[in-house]
Amino acid sequence: MNYPSGIKKQLNSNKSTTTINYKNRGMTLEAELNISNEYYRKIDKAFIYKKPTPIKITKVDYPTRNKTIIKEAFFTIPSTTDYNGLYNEKYIDFEAKETASKTSFSLANIHKHQIKHIENISNHGGIAFLIVRFTTLNETYLLPAKTFLDFLRETKRKSIPITFFREKAYRIKDGYRPRIDYLKIIDENIGGI
């Protein structure tokens, strides 16, 4: 299970983002998506949020009337994807994952009920997809739900080869504002998603 955002490497606010050459400087996909979503909200374009990490709380302390401290809790398996929201009257829903592999994206990264969720969303007129980053290659892709689900139906593979992404998914180029302009892919290919 991934670390939750609270203990993940924090997005630092140094000036590297103002230089012209804005490569990934160790910023996680999640951090980049969070600032991209923040940017979309700021320009009143879309309202998409990462859901909090689901946890099961087993012990709490109440040192004062208005304060609660969680003293023991465990991460639980999410039943949905991590991100959802509203764009242009449409329901948007996606999962974002990084892999260090240069050759494929392991399907062990996506839970069975998340696949079912993506299928439900796709069947009911929502726009569902995966965003997958191959960190070593520095290539980021938007893989539409239908293309993803077709792959699962048509093969018994336990991973999706990078060649499949290069042929069938949409490459998201690094940007500045927003850093990951995934809604541009939606705008340009909405019919196909």
Next chain:
Amino acid sequence: MNYPSGIKKQLNSNKSTTTINYKNRGMTLEAELNISNEYYRKIDKAFIYKKPTPIKITKVDYPTRNKTIIKEAFFTIPSTTDYNGLYNEKYIDFEAKETASKTSFSLANIHKHQIKHIENISNHGGIAFLIVRFTTLNETYLLPAKTFLDFLRETKRKSIPITFFREKAYRIKDGYRPRIDYLKIIDENIGGI
């Protein structure tokens, strides 16, 4: 701040739900909404979920390689509403609150940024609303975003009187399957929401 679902009174699975007279037997609004949403998913009608409670994790333990225990964490203020999802190609977004008051619903229950969020969703073609239950009166209402926002603009009151709910909101009657059929209100009044 409300207790998160993890330490709230749990939904019990006794047989009271199978009797004909199905009054609220101390079940919280949240528990009833959760089983209603579960029912909507089961019949493939809508995919609406409660978001996990947002927390800030400050200490974690790794007793074994695959186990993580959160040893200290705090509840944080949510930036959005608690529930969202997809129904009939539409983005659905709402906040649910209970009050023991017989006369009014205090606006202290809704954070400023939640109001802004509801406004954003409403402006961008999402279906946003509040579900408010007056527990003592056993009256539950769906208050559409526009009606709620108009109230805020037109008055300087710090609470919404029960009379306003009775006149301008939609009463949701207790049901069996689902217990809180709020999508029926959407179906019947979609133009006005």
